Amino acid sequence: MLNAEGPAAAPFASIGIVGLGLIGGSIALAVREVWPAVRVVGVDRAEVVAFAEDAQAIDAGGDQLGLLGDVDLIVLAAPVRQNLKLLPELPRIVRPDAVITDVGSTKRDIVQAAAALPPGTRFVAGHPIAGAAVGGFQNARADLFRQRPWLFTPTPSTDREVVLSLERFAAALGSTPGVMTLDQHDRVFAFVSHLPQLAVSALMAVAGSAVGADGLALSGRGLLDSTRLASSPADIWRDVAAVNADQIGPALDALIAVLQDLRTDLTQGTRLTEVFEQAARWRDELVRRTQL
Template sequence: MNDVVVGFIGFGLIGGSLAHALREQNPKHKLTAYCYNRNKVNAGLTKALQDGVLNDIVYELEDLGECDLLFLCAPVLSNIAYLAQLKSILKPDCIITDVGSVKGNICKEAVALGLGSQFVGGHPMAGSEKTGYTNSSSRLLENAYYILTPTRETKNSITDTLFQLIKSLGSIPILLNPSEHDDITAAISHVPHIIASCLVNMVRKEDNEDKMKTLAAGGFKDITRIASSSPVMWQNICLTNTDSILRFLDKYIHSLNEVKESLQLNREAAIFDFFQDAGEYRDSIPNTSAGLLNKIYELYLDIIDETGAIATIATLLATNLISIKNIGIIHNREFEEGVLRIVFYSQNSCEAAASLLRKHNYTVYER
C-alpha cells in the first residue's frame, strides 16, 4: 500500500502493536486513533503520540472519514456497535477490519449494514495476559498467524490488499471463513479459557485456609495462567461465540463424564488410554515439550526476524555452557509473549540463560 491514512478505534496491546509495526514499515503513513472521551486523559494514546507512533488523536468519529484503512481494536461487542456508527462516515473504498477473536457476528453485521464489500474480519493469533499500549510491540505480531475472514461480499482486491499488508508486517496471514474460524477458536482458545477459570474458581471456593493457594505451583499455575486475562474481553467473547463454545463445552463435559465413569468403575485400561492419547496428541503440536503437568523450564524472548538471529542466540548460550532442550519460533502466540521459545533441562539453566540474554539487551519473558 502507498502512503495512507490508517485509523484505530481501540488502542491497547493489539492496536498498539499494529501501529508500531505499521510505523516501522511505512514511516509516511498517517496513523490516527479515536478517543471516545476528550475529558479523560488516555495515557496509552498520549504515550503513543509522544513516541511518534501516532500522528493524531481525534475525539469525533467523523474525523475518521478520510481513513483508507480502519482497525477496530475495541472489545468484540463494541466493534460490532461501531460499525453502524461508521457506515455514513467512511469512504466506500476504506478497508475496514477488526482484531477480535470472534468473526461470525461482526461479519454478519457488516453485510447487514451494507459494509460487507469493504470489510474483512481479522484475528492476530498473538497476545498476552498483559494489556495496554505500554505492553505493545511490533515484535508481538512477527511470525504470528493472522487469520483473515472475508465476508461473502468482500471484494477480492480488498482481501488481497489486506493480506499483503499483514504479510509485510511480518505476520503469517491465513484465510478462513468466519464460521470455521469461530469453531476452531472455540475449541483451542475459548473453551480452554473457561476450563482454566473453572479450575481456579473451584480451588478458590474450596481453599478456606489458603493452603491450596500456598501449595499451588508448577502444573496448576501452567494450565490456569490464561485465567488471568481480561474479564471484559472474555465476557464479550462468550456472548458472541456462544453457539460454538456451547458445542465444544458439551463435548468436553461428555469427555469428563467418560473419565468419571472410568474412575467409578475402576477401568484401568480406559484410564491409561485417556492419558496416553492426550499426551501423544499434545506432543505432536509444534513447539511443545512435555505434557502440561510436567515442569517445563522455558523462556520467551523478542528477536528481530533476520537471517542468523536464532543461530546467534544458540551460539551465545552454547559458549556459556548452557544446554538447550528445544528452541523454535512461536506462530500462535495468543496470550503468550515473545517470538522465540527456548526450553531448558533445568531451572538453573533457564535462570542463567535469562540473565545472560538480558545482559546482551534481549527482551526476555520468563514463565
C-alpha cells in the same frame, strides 16, 4: 525490522485504529516500526490515547470516530460487541474507498452486520492469532504478530484486491496471512481459543477458592504454567462468549463429558489412561505445528 526481507511499500498511507488495547496498540507500534511515514490515528479514551501518544505509537488521537474521516484503513480493535455497534456508524464517516477490517476472535456476527452496510463498503473481517494473558496498551508490542497467523474471512462478494491489500499489510507486520470460511473459523476457535480460556479460568477459580492463598503457595509449577490465561480480562471474554455461544456450548459439553468420564474412572484408571495418551499425542502435534 519485523519483516526479515524488509518492508514492502505500504498498502495504506494512513490507518485508523479504534481501540488501542493489546491488539490495536500492537498494530500501531508495528506499523510505526515497519512504515514510519504511515499516518496512524487512534480512537480510544483520552487517557489511553495520551499513553499511545507518549509512546509515539500514533500521530493523532481522540475519542471520536470523526477522526477517521480521511484514513485509508480502519481497524476495529475494540471488544467484539463494541465493534458490532461501531461498524454501522463508519460508512457516514469514512471515505467511500476506505477499507475496514476488525481483529475480533469471532467472525459470523460482524460479517452479518457488514452485510447491512451500504453497497460498496469495503469490509473484510480479520483475526490476528496473537495475544497475551494481560491486555491493555501497556502490554502492546511491535513484534506481537511475528510468525503468527492472521486470518481473513471474506465472503463471495468481497473484492479480492481488498483482501490482497490486507494480506500484504498483515505479512509486513510479521504475520502469516490466511483465509477461512466463517463457520469453520468460529467452530475451530471455539475449541482452540475460547474453550481453553474458559477452562483455565474455571480451574483457577476452583483451585483458589478451595485452598486459598496459603494453599496456592504450596503448588508446583504445573498450576502456574497451566493457568497463565486466568489473568485475561473478563470484559473481552464476556463478549466473545456471548457472540459465539452456539459454538462454545458444544465445546464445553465435550470437555465436561471427558471430565465426567475421569470422575467415574478415578479408581480404575482405564479411561484416565486413554485420555492421557490421547492428550500427549495431540500435545506433541500442537508443539510441532506451532513451532514450524
